[in-house]
Amino acid sequence: MTFHRTALLSLFLASAALPALAQTRAETLRHVTGASINTLDPNMPGSTREAFGLSLLSYDRLVSFGRKQLDGKWVFDLDTIRGELAERFDVSPDGLKITFHLRKDAKFHDGSPVTAEDVKWSMDRAVTARSLAAGQLLTGSITKADQFRIIDTHTVELTLPQPDKLALPNLATVYPVIFNAKLAKSKATAEDPWAQEWLKANTAGSGAYIIESFKAGETTILRRNEDWKRGPGNSQAHFKRIITQTIPEASTRANLVERGDADIVIDLQAVDAADLEKKGKLKVISTPQYNAITFVSFNNQIPPFDKVGVRRAIAAALPYEDMFKAALFERGKRLYGATWADGKAPTGDTFPIVQPLKTNLAEAKRLLTEAGLPDGFSTTFSFNVGQAGTAEPMAALLKESLEKIGIKVEIQKLPDAQMSTLINEKKVPFFTEGIVAWLPSMDYFYRNFYIGPIRWNYSSLNDPKLTELAQAARFEGDKAKYAAYGLQLNTMHYDLMPQIPLWQPSQDAVMAPGIEGYTYQFHRQIDFRDLSRK
Amino acid sequence: MKLGATATRAGRRFISSLPALFGVVVFTFLLMRVLPGDPAVFFASGPQAGPEEIAMIRKQMGLDKPVPQQLLLYLGDLSQGNLGRSLTTGQPVLADLRNRLPASLELTLTALLIALLTAVPLGIIAALRPGSAVDHLVRFICALGVCVPTFVSGLLLIYVFYYLLGLAPDPTGRIDIFLSQPPRVTGFLLIDFALAGDWEGWSAAARQLVLPALTMALFVVAPLARMTRASMLASLGSDFIRTAKSLGLSGRKIIVTYALRNAILPVLTIAGIVFSTMLGANVLVEKVFSWPGVASYALDALLSSDYAPVQGFVLLMAAIFVFVNLTVDVLYGIADPRVSVE
Numbered sequence: 001m002t003f004h005r006t007a008l009l010s011l012f013l014a015s016a017a018l019p020a021l022a023q024t025r026a027e028t029l030r031h032v033t034g035a036s037i038n039t040l041d042p043n044m045p046g047s048t049r050e051a052f053g054l055s056l057l058s059y060d061r062l063v064s065f066g067r068k069q070l071d072g073k074w075v076f077d078l079d080t081i082r083g084e085l086a087e088r089f090d091v092s093p094d095g096l097k098i099t100f101h102l103r104k105d106a107k108f109h110d111g112s113p114v115t116a117e118d119v120k121w122s123m124d125r126a127v128t129a130r131s132l133a134a135g136q137l138l139t140g141s142i143t144k145a146d147q148f149r150i151i152d153t154h155t156v157e158l159t160l161p162q163p164d165k166l167a168l169p170n171l172a173t174v175y176p177v178i179f180n181a182k183l184a185k186s187k188a189t190a191e192d193p194w195a196q197e198w199l200k201a202n203t204a205g206s207g208a209y210i211i212e213s214f215k216a217g218e219t220t221i222l223r224r225n226e227d228w229k230r231g232p233g234n235s236q237a238h239f240k241r242i243i244t245q246t247i248p249e250a251s252t253r254a255n256l257v258e259r260g261d262a263d264i265v266i267d268l269q270a271v272d273a274a275d276l277e278k279k280g281k282l283k284v285i286s287t288p289q290y291n292a293i294t295f296v297s298f299n300n301q302i303p304p305f306d307k308v309g310v311r312r313a314i315a316a317a318l319p320y321e322d323m324f325k326a327a328l329f330e331r332g333k334r335l336y337g338a339t340w341a342d343g344k345a346p347t348g349d350t351f352p353i354v355q356p357l358k359t360n361l362a363e364a365k366r367l368l369t370e371a372g373l374p375d376g377f378s379t380t381f382s383f384n385v386g387q388a389g390t391a392e393p394m395a396a397l398l399k400e401s402l403e404k405i406g407i408k409v410e411i412q413k414l415p416d417a418q419m420s421t422l423i424n425e426k427k428v429p430f431f432t433e434g435i436v437a438w439l440p441s442m443d444y445f446y447r448n449f450y451i452g453p454i455r456w457n458y459s460s461l462n463d464p465k466l467t468e469l470a471q472a473a474r475f476e477g478d479k480a481k482y483a484a485y486g487l488q489l490n491t492m493h494y495d496l497m498p499q500i501p502l503w504q505p506s507q508d509a510v511m512a513p514g515i516e517g518y519t520y521q522f523h524r525q526i527d528f529r530d531l532s533r534k
Numbered sequence: 535m536k537l538g539a540t541a542t543r544a545g546r547r548f549i550s551s552l553p554a555l556f557g558v559v560v561f562t563f564l565l566m567r568v569l570p571g572d573p574a575v576f577f578a579s580g581p582q583a584g585p586e587e588i589a590m591i592r593k594q595m596g597l598d599k600p601v602p603q604q605l606l607l608y609l610g611d612l613s614q615g616n617l618g619r620s621l622t623t624g625q626p627v628l629a630d631l632r633n634r635l636p637a638s639l640e641l642t643l644t645a646l647l648i649a650l651l652t653a654v655p656l657g658i659i660a661a662l663r664p665g666s667a668v669d670h671l672v673r674f675i676c677a678l679g680v681c682v683p684t685f686v687s688g689l690l691l692i693y694v695f696y697y698l699l700g701l702a703p704d705p706t707g708r709i710d711i712f713l714s715q716p717p718r719v720t721g722f723l724l725i726d727f728a729l730a731g732d733w734e735g736w737s738a739a740a741r742q743l744v745l746p747a748l749t750m751a752l753f754v755v756a757p758l759a760r761m762t763r764a765s766m767l768a769s770l771g772s773d774f775i776r777t778a779k780s781l782g783l784s785g786r787k788i789i790v791t792y793a794l795r796n797a798i799l800p801v802l803t804i805a806g807i808v809f810s811t812m813l814g815a816n817v818l819v820e821k822v823f824s825w826p827g828v829a830s831y832a833l834d835a836l837l838s839s840d841y842a843p844v845q846g847f848v849l850l851m852a853a854i855f856v857f858v859n860l861t862v863d864v865l866y867g868i869a870d871p872r873v874s875v876e
Contacts, residue, residue, distance in 0.1 A: 024712075025712070030711065032706070036622075036623065036834075038620075038621070038622060038623050038624040039624040044624070045577055045578065045587065045590060045591045045594065046577030046578075046591065046621045046624075130590050132587070135586075135587055200624055201624070201625075215633075215826075216623035216624055216625050216630070217622070217623045217630075217826065217831065217834070218707065218826045219707075219711065243711055245706055245707070245711060245824070246824065247706055247824045248821045248824060248830065249689075249821055249822050249823075249824065251689065252692065252705055252706070252822065252823075252824065255692065255693075255696065255697050255704075255705075256704055256706065258697075259696075259697065259700075259704070261704045261706075385837065386837070415571055415836075415837055415839075416571075416576065416837055416838060417571030417572065417573060417575070417576040417837065417838050417839035418569075418570040418571035418839075420571075420572075420575050420576045421570065421571050421572040421575045421576070422570075424572070424575045424588070455575070455578070
């Protein structure tokens with residue numbers, strides 16, 4: 001008797017619970033990814049990209065990027081900066097002072113209002129604490145705490161040593177997020193004045209989402225912050241719940257989204273994305289990562305790659321189209337195959353630009369002979385395990401093609417940490433790597449990837465003229481003059497051929513058909529605040 | 535009396551394994567530092583990624599000190615139960631392992647149970663009729679199980695049972711993401727759900743467990759079945775079986791009580807080894823099924839030269855290996871009272 005009653009009761013409960021559950025599913029976005037989140041504070045050294053993505057949901061910044069259409073797809077726009085916690089901002093006519101007027105309705109997750117004190121503390125932390133922020137912000141001339149001044153409870157002023165185009169965009173990157181200063185300070189200790197330990201595992205933000213549960217390397221569950229109304233037209237975020245799950249196997253992620261169990265994924269293998277696009281059941285938005293480049297790179301200091309002739313010979317011998325098909329299934333933007341009328345770059349506004357590179361083995365042989373190596377040479381070609389999916393087929397084709405002009409290549413596949421160490425020590429002669437710039441302006445690329453003994457200067461280029469031009473371009477306010485610098489730099493890049501730009505791989509966002517609003521973001525993560533379900 | 539002797543023996547064995555554990559700790563510590571790949575460089579990903587940032591991470595990881603001093607500090611931390619912090623997950627290694635070990639153990643134990651329940655009967659049947667069609671069939675199944683790598687069989691099972699038929703739940707870890715976890719008591723979901731009396735949750739967790747456990751079991755059925763067959767053959771051919779037969783004992787009694795009990799020792803040994811291997815080497819299964827276990831955790835850490843988790847993992851595996859060997863020794867005594875391993 002009791003059994004029957006219980007069974008009936010549970011049956012009743014189940015049927016009553018069903019509609020509620022179904023509704024929750026529609027209001028929930030389930031996102032799957034191969035990587036994992038390792039900190040709740042994006043400033044922690046070693047933060048993963050996914051951690052960056054999360055921090056832009058749990059925290060607000062003063063300003064954020066607008067968006068624009070590029071070849072019919074929405075991408076972030078470096079040139080439109082809009083207020084986030086700042087209701088508006090004014091730039092003084094001389095460009096030296098930026099005044100931020102904070103929103104008066106903004107509250108932290110604990111209910112306390114966001115004030116100028118919080119902004120000041122967060123910015124002081126960004127430039128002072130030992131974290132990733134300082135290194136980023138100095139690219140926008142923001143280096144010292146005293147550059148930030150509280151005017152009143154809702155106004156903060158930033159003073160710059162010189163007008164800098166990248167000052168505002170830098171404040172829209174993931175590091176200078178605004179912390180609840182009172183809360184964070186209460187968790188600070190004498191050894192840890194900026195509460196870095198506590199903020200690794202806790203949040204003190206005002207963002208659109210509140211972290212409900214966080215299991216590093218497994219799942220993160222976010223709940224909508226009902227008070228957050230900083231979307232377009234003062235709207236809330238659309239989804240009530242967001243679940244991010246780490247699924248290491250790429251083909252499983254593809255299965256999940258295809259069967260409708262997951263709503264969105266952005267890190268599929270190119271072959272799976274192509275397959276799902278062909279089947280046509282799901283929405284596939286494939287955006288070339290216009291702030292990223294994949295290179296075949298040489299260390300310009302290690303012979304024989306110190307000879308420009310050798311570098312150009314290899315550039316003429318690469319089987320570009322075959323590599324593009326085998327590695328990316330043509331999912332990306334080609335950076336080869338242009339025609340430059342007089343050997344000069346056609347534009348200087350942007351970098352990278354499509355290069356006049358074509359496969360021409362006879363020319364390659366001639367260049368190699370001219371460089372004094374008619375019989376070729378032997379070398380190694382390295383890539384890291386993490387990139388094996390695209391780099392392996394590419395390396396095989398490269399080896400085959402270079403053999404035809406007498407260059408014998410041994411392929412070397414290295415664990416990721418070993419590869420970064422060797423690159424940092426400048427010990428890899430010939431390899432493939434990629435770069436990403438959060439702030440993809442022409443001078444930013446040249447300054448961060450072609451100058452100095454840093455890790456990102458893959459080619460170890462040390463060219464005084466290029467350095468001088470890039471530094472001059474940084475503070476050039478006049479658009480025409482800026483483009484003139486760019487024209488020289490882009491031409492020099494082709495003439496010197498410090499490394500060979502191949503392509504810009506696409507970010508394939510595969511999602512359920514009803515998902516709207518996807519935008520390719522600078523940090524190459526999904527900003528879930530952009531999304532809604534029809 | 536007998537129990538006391540077994541306990542003494544187990545205790546002595548445990549103490550004699552301590553130097554080995556210590557050796558493992560020191561060896562792994564040094565090995566990680568000899569391997570090429572500098573974790574500080576790997577984790578320095580800022581736009582400058584210059585010498586200062588790398589030095590900062592190195593200091594944070596304690597890598598700026600000389601190696602002998604690092605080793606002493608590490609041993610000091612170990613004695614206080616502190617295994618360090620993982621840069622890959624940002625959590626203390628001890629907490630990570632504590633969260634993930636039950637997942638691995640639950641999977642491995644289930645797989646071993648499935649494997650034993652399949653392999654032992656298969657081995658016995660094959661031994662009873664050597665050379666027959668049944669024997670060949672068993673050999674074929676074993677060969678197939680060993681030949682197909684776990685990630686292939688895993689992906690195949692997912693493809694058929696999840697993707698095509700929709701029978702299995704999505705292969706995304708230990709429990710459906712939309713269900714809530716049971717209150718944590720042991721960390722074993724099946725036990726925790728049972729303790730909480732949540733049978734719906736229990737069956738959901740069991741359903742998640744089936745495919746990965748099958749995948750792992752497939753791979754280890756072969757050594758277990760082959761070993762059972764070989765030792766059953768030897769046992770069935772011995773004098774005491776002939777005597778038993780001539781006395782007219784029932785077939786069941788001869789096979790199960792006399793032959794199997796005598797044949798089970800080598801199977802136990804193999805099962806112990808198989809268990810330890812499965813636990814450490816099931817990284818592919820864990821990856822394919824997004825199982826939040828210790829092996830995939832260690833692999834991720836190893837690829838990024840994250841020292842603390844790898845060291846913690848190796849120490850844990852060594853300790854489990856010691857424990858499993860002890861258990862097998864004790865089981866020996868129970869299976870065959872004549873045996874006393876010193």
